[in-house]
Amino acid sequence: MNENKHSIETRALSLWYGEFQALYNVSVDIGHGLITSLIGPSGCGKTTLLRCFNRVNERYGNVKTSGEIRILGKNIYDPDVELIELRKSVGMVFQRPNPLPISVYENVVFGLRLHTPAKELTRARLDEAVEEALTDVGLWDDLKDRLKRKATDLQLEQQQKLCIARLLPLKPEIILMDEPCSALDVEATRQIEELMLELAGRYTIVIVTHNMAQARRVSHECLFMLMGELVEHSRTEDLFINPADSRTADYIEGRFG
Ligand SMILES: Nc1ncnc2c1ncn2[C@@H]1O[C@H](COP(=O)(O)OP(=O)(O)OP(=O)(O)O)[C@@H](O)[C@H]1O
Ligand SMILES: [Mg+2]
Structure with missing residues (x-):
């Protein structure tokens, strides 16, 4: 287990897509085992x-970054960092569930097969x-007799839970979620939120959400961003009840965005 109380630390992190600067000097410490929401207007x-x-x-073409990002104390731009290892310890879940069109079983072990020598995989x-x-x-009882079923035939919320499940055999430290409920209805959203709260503590979770009520329900801390800058990082109840920055107040009260 990580000794550091921060799972993620950035220092003066800036990022450009070509000429366009999308992040300005972001310095933030993201707490170990917490759920942290990234909120702010589109773009x-x-x-x-x-x-x-x-x-x-870095997959998206002409991207340049400056500054530092440390994950579990290690600068991820150090030359000895292997991307495969990094992405094992920092898993990601997307807006639309994207299981592979193979069985439930094979989806869950897909990463394990990629990362483990075949002879060790009994x-x-x-x-x-x-x-x-x-x-x-929370899928075992429902799916234990249907493990050969094609994952893409499951209900959407089951697919999204499966997308979280398939990260877990790789023992990630951090799970990143980009609007993981935006394709889901209210009940499915509730289930994913409940699951996030169950996984917190064991994993550090960072979630992007447009939904202020969701940020309030699930996160311990929130980061409010505006035009590529980090405006405020506060405990969730402080950010919503007593924001430190007037721009945060304007946003959460719906004056823009
Ligand atoms: N691959 C890219 N190439 C060029 N510009 C990009 C690229 N991806 C994002 N951008 C620009 O960078 C800025 C930040 O985009 P980003 O997708 O991070 O915003 P966001 O806060 O996630 O927005 P949304 O809430 O709409 O998802 C935007 O101005 C966007 O147009
Ligand atoms: Mg986005």
Whole structure:
């Protein structure tokens, strides 16, 4: 277990897409085992910041970053950092559930198969990983007799839970979620939120959300961003009841955005 009380630390983090600067000097410490929400108006850089934490931005062409990002105390731009290892410890869940069009079982063990030498992967080890991960996300009872079923045929909220489950066999420290409920209805959203609260503590969760009520319900801390800058990082109840910055107050009271 990580000794550091911060899972993620950035220092003067800036990011450019070509000539366009999308992040300005973001310095933030994200607490270990907490759920932290990134909030702010469309285009303020929430997704960009989230994608910095596993260096996924670099897939999108002409991206340049400056500053530092430390995950569990280690600068992820150090030359000895392996992206594969980084993305194992920093898993990601997307807006639309995106399970692979293969069985439930194979979805859960997909990452494990990629990262583990085949001879170490006995049937028993795989079975155990599947049961543990599906139990952790509350799908085991529903799916234990249907593990061969195609994952893309499941209900949407089951698909999204499965997308969380398939990260778990890799023992991530951090789970990033970019608007994970935006394709889900109210009941499915409630279930995913409940699951996030159950997983907190064991994992550090960073969630991007447009939904202020959701940020309030699920997160311990919130980051409010505006035009690529981090305006405020506060405990959730402070941010909503007594924001430190007048721009935060204007946003949460609906005066813009
Ligand atoms: N691949 C890219 N190339 C160029 N510009 C980009 C790229 N991705 C994002 N941007 C720009 O960077 C800024 C921040 O975008 P980002 O997607 O991080 O915002 P966001 O806060 O997640 O917005 P939303 O709430 O709409 O999802 C926006 O102005 C966006 O147009
Ligand atoms: Mg976004």
